[in-house]
Amino acid sequence: MIKAKVVGAGGYGGVGITELLLKHPEVEIGCLVSLSDTGRKMSDVFPHLRGFCDDVIVSPDDPKTKEHYDVVFYSTPDGVGMQSAEEEIARGAKVIDYSGDFRFGTVERYAEYANFIGLDPVHKSPALLTETVYGLPELHDVTDSQTIVGNPGCFAVSCILGLAPAVEAGIIDTKSIICDCKTGVSGAGKKPNAAFHYPNRYDNMNAYKLAGHQHVVEIEQELGLLGEDDVQITFTAQVVPVCRGIMSCLYASLEGQTGEQLLEVYKEFNKNNPFVRVQDARTPASIADVRGTNYCNLTVDVDERNNRLRVISHIDNLMKGQAGNALQNMNLMFGFDSGIGLASAGQYP
Amino acid sequence: MIKAKVVGAGGYGGVGITELLLKHPEVEIGCLVSLSDTGRKMSDVFPHLRGFCDDVIVSPDDPKTKEHYDVVFYSTPDGVGMQSAEEEIARGAKVIDYSGDFRFGTVERYAEYANFIGLDPVHKSPALLTETVYGLPELHDVTDSQTIVGNPGCFAVSCILGLAPAVEAGIIDTKSIICDCKTGVSGAGKKPNAAFHYPNRYDNMNAYKLAGHQHVVEIEQELGLLGEDDVQITFTAQVVPVCRGIMSCLYASLEGQTGEQLLEVYKEFNKNNPFVRVQDARTPASIADVRGTNYCNLTVDVDERNNRLRVISHIDNLMKGQAGNALQNMNLMFGFDSGIGLASAGQYP
Amino acid sequence: MIKAKVVGAGGYGGVGITELLLKHPEVEIGCLVSLSDTGRKMSDVFPHLRGFCDDVIVSPDDPKTKEHYDVVFYSTPDGVGMQSAEEEIARGAKVIDYSGDFRFGTVERYAEYANFIGLDPVHKSPALLTETVYGLPELHDVTDSQTIVGNPGCFAVSCILGLAPAVEAGIIDTKSIICDCKTGVSGAGKKPNAAFHYPNRYDNMNAYKLAGHQHVVEIEQELGLLGEDDVQITFTAQVVPVCRGIMSCLYASLEGQTGEQLLEVYKEFNKNNPFVRVQDARTPASIADVRGTNYCNLTVDVDERNNRLRVISHIDNLMKGQAGNALQNMNLMFGFDSGIGLASAGQYP
Amino acid sequence: MIKAKVVGAGGYGGVGITELLLKHPEVEIGCLVSLSDTGRKMSDVFPHLRGFCDDVIVSPDDPKTKEHYDVVFYSTPDGVGMQSAEEEIARGAKVIDYSGDFRFGTVERYAEYANFIGLDPVHKSPALLTETVYGLPELHDVTDSQTIVGNPGCFAVSCILGLAPAVEAGIIDTKSIICDCKTGVSGAGKKPNAAFHYPNRYDNMNAYKLAGHQHVVEIEQELGLLGEDDVQITFTAQVVPVCRGIMSCLYASLEGQTGEQLLEVYKEFNKNNPFVRVQDARTPASIADVRGTNYCNLTVDVDERNNRLRVISHIDNLMKGQAGNALQNMNLMFGFDSGIGLASAGQYP
The missing domain is CATH 3.40.50.720 (NAD(P)-binding Rossmann-like Domain)
Incomplete structure (x- = not known):
């Protein structure tokens, strides 16, 4: 004990x-x-x-x-x-x-x-x-x-887990990464403020800290350690009217991989990670699937028209x-x- | 096993x-x-x-x-x-x-x-x-x-636990009982319908089944078994935009008991009930206190101006x-x- | 101008x-x-x-x-x-x-x-x-x-409009009145506080000010002016996760009137009140019907088993x-x- | 008339x-x-x-x-x-x-x-x-x-208004466009279904139609007419628990413009558009600012580290x-x- x-x-x-x-x-x-x-x-x-x-x-x-x-x-x-x-x-x-x-x-x-x-x-x-x-x-x-x-920071967990396999595999352009991240309100903590007062928040969403979010530094550090090149991301923090949950849509330029190949890369990377679940783009996913749990669910997808990776990362920000x-x-x-x-x-x- | x-x-x-x-x-x-x-x-x-x-x-x-x-x-x-x-x-x-x-x-x-x-x-x-x-x-x-x-039915659990001690003690007029009950939407089950379609429900509340709710019969049966008289309640089912939770406000005419006396009756009744927590009217209470759990929290109060019992019963309707x-x-x-x-x-x- | x-x-x-x-x-x-x-x-x-x-x-x-x-x-x-x-x-x-x-x-x-x-x-x-x-x-x-x-106060508007016709008609026992009132969060004003911080409020409801709400005095004054007797109500303020809207369930002992008779009393009282809409208990009603408007919708009902008036009053608390x-x-x-x-x-x- | x-x-x-x-x-x-x-x-x-x-x-x-x-x-x-x-x-x-x-x-x-x-x-x-x-x-x-x-389609309005000035000005790489779009639930219409049943939706968010959303074709058509090159976007539709509102984050590679220059382009484009309001990235914005109205509010921003346009487009999807x-x-x-x-x-x- x-x-x-x-x-x-x-x-x-x-x-x-x-x-x-x-x-x-x-x-x-x-x-x-x-x-x-x-x-x-x-x-x-x-x-x-x-x-x-x-x-x-x-x-x-x-x-x-x-x-x-x-x-x-x-x-x-x-x-x-x-x-x-x-x-x-x-x-x-x-x-x-x-x-x-x-x-x-x-x-x-x-x-x-x-x-x-x-x-x-x-x-x-x-x-x-x-x-x-x-x-x-x-x-x-x-x-x-x-x-x-x-x-780690909550956004960072969601972005790093969603991008690490691709960065480590060297298959994305690390200068092309965009992290479009939506968090629930609990991420802002327990202290009341005007932005999260119920009447202002209940039917609302917004982006914030466009000038720079504190988690960017650690995301770039950790992804940089995995690949050969420096990583420099565009990151957009947004808040939506849920309590718990982060959903991050992660984009980067690929060099021709198919969705199936990408899925394989992600599964291999996570084969010993008990709290990461990898799924393809046809499988429905939502933050309700991880609410109250320690899991990260990754939807792995390729926009083949544009040779672009799109990974959607779902976690409970408080777990x-x-x-x-x-x-x-x-x-x-x-x-x-x-x-x-x-x-x-x-x-x- | x-x-x-x-x-x-x-x-x-x-x-x-x-x-x-x-x-x-x-x-x-x-x-x-x-x-x-x-x-x-x-x-x-x-x-x-x-x-x-x-x-x-x-x-x-x-x-x-x-x-x-x-x-x-x-x-x-x-x-x-x-x-x-x-x-x-x-x-x-x-x-x-x-x-x-x-x-x-x-x-x-x-x-x-x-x-x-x-x-x-x-x-x-x-x-x-x-x-x-x-x-x-x-x-x-x-x-x-x-x-x-x-x-038992979900509303019934909430009302019976909230009224049983007073009925058993014989201190309320069993013809004066009013159960004003608010439930979360999950009580209506998983099948989608117009009333619970998100855009109709998110910022809304309403009473329903005013002509008679199915749980009335069992509430009257069970409370009737506890006391000496038949019990005949007025019951109002309402739905509010929460997922889980029932909050029932229960009213009945008393014969002069104080809040302290009533609290004692409730604590005594529940002394061996591990899932019932009794508290006085000064202690803050909300359905968040029982969300996801098997507890019933009872706020026990007397409107002394009107000699009226007021008990507020909080449960998670799915638990x-x-x-x-x-x-x-x-x-x-x-x-x-x-x-x-x-x-x-x-x-x- | x-x-x-x-x-x-x-x-x-x-x-x-x-x-x-x-x-x-x-x-x-x-x-x-x-x-x-x-x-x-x-x-x-x-x-x-x-x-x-x-x-x-x-x-x-x-x-x-x-x-x-x-x-x-x-x-x-x-x-x-x-x-x-x-x-x-x-x-x-x-x-x-x-x-x-x-x-x-x-x-x-x-x-x-x-x-x-x-x-x-x-x-x-x-x-x-x-x-x-x-x-x-x-x-x-x-x-x-x-x-x-x-x-007037927001709860008071909802309760007074819901009870005035019956009190004026002298058909209810003015000592038996119970006002069970649920308000949206905007009623608490714009200043942030812990109770209305989104994560605490989004899936929650609670009663408050059980010891006495400030609107009770004016409700009793105004209803008292309408009838022959003093009015002394039991009043329960509750807050639910909606932004705008009050739904008040109002109860009082009747002397045998039917729902139809009561409806007539309410329609007559309001025949020149352009912002009050009276409806029977079979007509669906919800606060969405009045959201953003100056209307008060009254559902008029009698629990005939118990000779009890039940009126449900719907307003937008900010309108x-x-x-x-x-x-x-x-x-x-x-x-x-x-x-x-x-x-x-x-x-x- | x-x-x-x-x-x-x-x-x-x-x-x-x-x-x-x-x-x-x-x-x-x-x-x-x-x-x-x-x-x-x-x-x-x-x-x-x-x-x-x-x-x-x-x-x-x-x-x-x-x-x-x-x-x-x-x-x-x-x-x-x-x-x-x-x-x-x-x-x-x-x-x-x-x-x-x-x-x-x-x-x-x-x-x-x-x-x-x-x-x-x-x-x-x-x-x-x-x-x-x-x-x-x-x-x-x-x-x-x-x-x-x-x-036009609701997502299309939000994306086209957010990108048209930059495409017309010829300052973005039209093959680099990413539209990350979040809609309220009313966009899915009035017919109830499992995805939008309140208990499944209230504290939830998800991406959908990853294989291709119907509005992509018109976005590419309209933006293509404005610029010199074909436009081929990556588009992610997401639904969040609000009733009304679309917030689209729009990304594209720039060639060195500053935020100020971009703002000028957007203001000039919209000088005769009474329902488009352009603002810089320091001005707070949210979908509550346009709820219930016909306005499109555009937050215009440049990620100067990465030479990337980021425009956030806010509309009421039903207006x-x-x-x-x-x-x-x-x-x-x-x-x-x-x-x-x-x-x-x-x-x-």
């Missing part, structure tokens, strides 16, 4: 990992930390947890947070994890961070990212950058010797795009089967 | 019990039967089950349906279960029927119900009416000697209102703990 | 009256006032108005607000209108206030209301209370000699429940036909 | 034009025709029209349909208009057809379209193909000498994408100002 601490328990990412940990046979929750809702029971903040998690949320200053935990989840904004991750590791914890803090392998890459999104480009914990790994198990081996993982993938990382970091507490079908409708 | 057959697997009630059985450690699914979708894989009809339930759906004539199963779920309309339940029991099965077929203890009560909703009043399997029980474990002991259960409650019955009929495969918190948001 | 000022232009009530005034052939908008969004174009705050209303929103201190306007709409919270309505009237304006400030005819009634909702019970402009009228034209004559009107009714008042206060700029069918779907 | 007949009055396209005609000062509705709902009042089928349009819907065989009307709207599937348009024109009517029947100028182009979507390639009324015009007034002059118009555009055509065909009955801002929220 391992003991977990969740930092940022009051947000969607925090409650998501809490729900998963509650069902996990090998973990118990030791400490829930949040800046907001301090002193309240987790089940008062999230009433569906009543009887399941009645622990009191503590502030980051609480002595309880200084105890030893086997695993610490940082469901926090950029810049938080890097301040105390070393300390946690020194106390014997393994760290899984949801932000951009540990997604980049060098201080230079981090600085590029931080500049892109307007943050201080100096990383607070550069030594850990050589230890961390970009926590997408379909691309990087995450093993039980890993002490820290940068859990494979966040807490689910974090738990998958945790399983691997502790030598558990990657599917424990995760291999579940969801509910329909 | 017991073996289950699901009749009506192609509908919401069928997929709901299938999802639950897949997670249940003591059950395996042996046979999925449906009139529609015959010959297709369950996971082609419900793609979220891909890799979890790829069994082929068979027709009711398929020899496979004649084999022995330990438990048979009839997720079917009125009149189906009564045609073959005896045969199933003769083959050694226990039967859980979702329709009105086995909710009434006598041919007379059944005839009253059948007349009310315009069906043939002659029951096809009257002998079983003396064996069946109204399958709401909070009211009736369901034990491992039980061979057949009439799983405590249908498949979840059916599994709870199954657990009890086989001597399992009632919470196996059910005691789960749901997902938020 | 009359000139209008809208105070509180940045909220839903303000944009609602702005939309209506823009289409009204006899009015021009002279001044838009708001505490928020000062200095921005109305069409930057509400982009659908681009090209239709590009006026700059001014602060309450702006000299422009001190000019003469023929009509002033206060789309503001309680306590705002009473501070400057006298001044406006002195400048020759007619005043329509959306809050509780001018809904009560005496300082005592106002104090009762103010106490009920926790406000200062001393009215700031008591002289106007003898001049104001409760602005529901179906109950009170609003004529061109009227200088000030208290525009007949707010800005539409305000314009209807304006039309009457200036001697225009009450339907000018209002008698429109809405859009479907 | 001109007299109108609406064929297909029972669908969304039919009720949409009916709503608009009811408000138009120069038109009266003479005849409503539909295969379904024959013999019912229009206001029984669409209750929001009660008191506004209580005409009885007649069958296509009704003698009333053979009378003279000044304008006939075919809100009907492919293949209907071509069977009787000549007859209507012979009786003195002008014809506006919503289907593909009259969108193509030659029998060859029509055959190509018909083959693409699996219809009989032989046009039933080839003589009219030389008279008809593709009814997008921003591209083709529609004048009062025009007797027949092929009203500028269907009935609104049809009325705009009618206005032009009768010499009215194009904005009569259309230049309205919509409602928010």
